[in-house]
Amino acid sequence: MPPNDDDQAARLERARQIGLFRYMLIREAADPSLTGRQRGALVRKLAGEEHTDPDGRRVRISRWTLDRWILEWRQGGFDALIPSPRQAQPRTPPEVFELASALKKENPERTAAQVRRILKAQLGWAPDERTLQRMFNRTGLASLQTPRQTAVFGRFEAGCPNELWTGDALHGPRIDGRKTYLFAFIDDHSRAVVGHRWGFAEDTVRLAAALRPALAARGVPQYIYVDNGSAFVDSWLLRACAKLGIKLVHSAPGRPEGRGKIERFFRTVNGEFTVEIASAEGEVGREIRDLAEMNRLFTAWVETVYHRREHSETKVAPLERWMAGAPFPVPAPGDLAEAFRWSEHRNVSRTGTVSLQGNRYQVDPQLVGRKVELVFDPFDLTYLGVRIDGKDAGTALPFQINRHSHPKARPEVPAEQPKPTTGIDYLGLIDREHAADLSSKVNYVALAGGQPAEPVEAVDLTED
Known part of the structure; x- marks a missing residue:
């Protein structure tokens, strides 16, 4: 029995996850600026450590395999690290x-x-x-294990600004009856808040709204450390980090060590910012009308209070300590936009078309039968870039559009239900327009110094 589209998509997604795992593992060792001696030391170090694969297993990778992955990446780029998905069906009932x-x-x-x-x-x-x-x-x-004694870890701090950013999400108060979430990233060395965004959903779109401006304004960190929440393990984040050369690190399930600084920051947020917000009718505090006001007030608190106050541990204001390492190179706008596009792989049909989220697109007929990468803005599915083996292969022209945005790209404010009436007074509009037109006309008789004409008495034409 042939596999259905869902099974095929799942296998392709797993293959991409394996490719991203391989890339994140060899990224530092594959740096062209390293000498052979430096690269050999890094590869030996990687081969001697355990790593968590996409299935959550602790595995060891041989030095020969790491060398092979580095060679494949140099010759074919990221796509060369993606294995061919297996076609076999599960054999276990x-x-x-x-x-x-x-x-x-x-x-x-x-x-x-x-x-x-x-x-x-x-x-x-x-x-x-x-x-x-x-x-x-x-x-x-x-993870269903009998609780064991927790290991003791020493304090860690990054050696300089933008070496390590830590990201997490905070559940916030309700605004207009809807629950809010804060995505935030802090610099481990300075404790400065490099990016933040309040939203109505804990998803990838709201995460991107916090991370993308941070990268554009604060520069690109060497590492980003996050947990295993659904937004942080989405393939778009792995792709964005791979494009910008950021090593994305996930904490081990049930082992939150290393995220204490951002959890401490969230306690500060709750104790100094959200406590001042009235989350229900009748509560003491400021009433927030919408997310724009929420984000504006939070930015004001971060920049004027948190960033300028001496930190209890570093004894230096977070912004002052972060600026000690400035300036930081920022990515070019085109590179940043490319990194935050989403991508999916599809096979081109015999008719030269591909399908994405219920839409059909026409591509170059020479690509018939080949697997291509479709790169797109999740909020605009009318334009798709086509890549093959990492190289540009034109664009996909819309053939049949049923959906204009990706299902995951939900707007902050849901569409309002249509009202039974518009409330427009058409006759009143005409009346006001006529009155305005009359008032704007020039009285030429008055300008000439003559007497205005007597009004003409209306005549009833129906009389005999």
């Missing part, structure tokens, strides 16, 4: 996975190997240990 999940939930201390032994004893057959472990990681069952 769903009921076996359900039984394995039940065994794991029954006793979280059971390892994948132990669950396999039980399945084999019960059914006479069982999938291999790695298949079960991948399933446990994918469904979150791997």
Whole structure:
């Protein structure tokens, strides 16, 4: 039975995730400015460490594999690191996975190997240990462990501004009955707030609204450290960081160490800013009318209060400490716009068309049968750039447009429901226009010094 479109899209997405994992791993070692000795030291260091793959497993990558990935990246760019998605269908019946999940939930201390032994004893057959472990990681069952003693970590601080930014989201008060969320990024060295944005959703669009202006105004950091929230693991963020040369680091599930500074900042926000907002009728505080006012007031608080006050730990004002490393190079507007576009891969049909979110587009007939990358602004699906092997291949011309924006690109303010009447007084408009027209006419008789003509008495033409 051939795979459906959803299965094919899932395999393509997994292949891109693997490609991004490989790129983020070799990015520093592949730097052309390194000498052979420096590159060899970095590769040996990477080969000696464990890394978290897209399935959440801790894996080791051999030096030979890392060298091969670096060579492939040099020869073919990012696309060369994306593996070909497998076409095979899953061979493990769903009921076996359900039984394995039940065994794991029954006793979280059971390892994948132990669950396999039980399945084999019960059914006479069982999938291999790695298949079960991948399933446990994918469904979150791997985190069901008996609490153990927490490891002790020393204090860490980046050595200079823009070396490390930490990002997170804060659940805020309700505005006009809707819950708000704050996306913020702080510089680890100075504790300066480099980017922020209040919004009505905790999604990728609102995250981009906080990060993109930060990169344009504050420069590009070496690292961005975030958690595993859905907005922070979206493929668009991985693509943006890869395009700008930023190494994106996610904290291990259940291990929030390293995000203490931004959590401390959020406590300050709650204690000094959101506490002054009236989140319900009758509460003491300022009533916020809309998000524009919320963001304007928050920017004023950050720039005039938080940034200029001595930090309790560094003993220096955050803005002063961040400016000590200035100036910082900022990306060109074209490079920044390219980094924040979204992309998806599609196969060109025999008719020279591709489909995206229910829309159909016409591409160059020479691309028939090939897999292309469609690059687009999520808010405008009427224009798509076409790339193949990382090179420009023209544009996709709209053929049939059913959706003008990506489903994830939801606006801050939902569209209002149509009203039964417009409230327009058409006759009143005509009357006012006529009165204005009369008042603007010139009285030539008065200008000539003559007497105004007597008004003409109306005559009833219906009389005999």
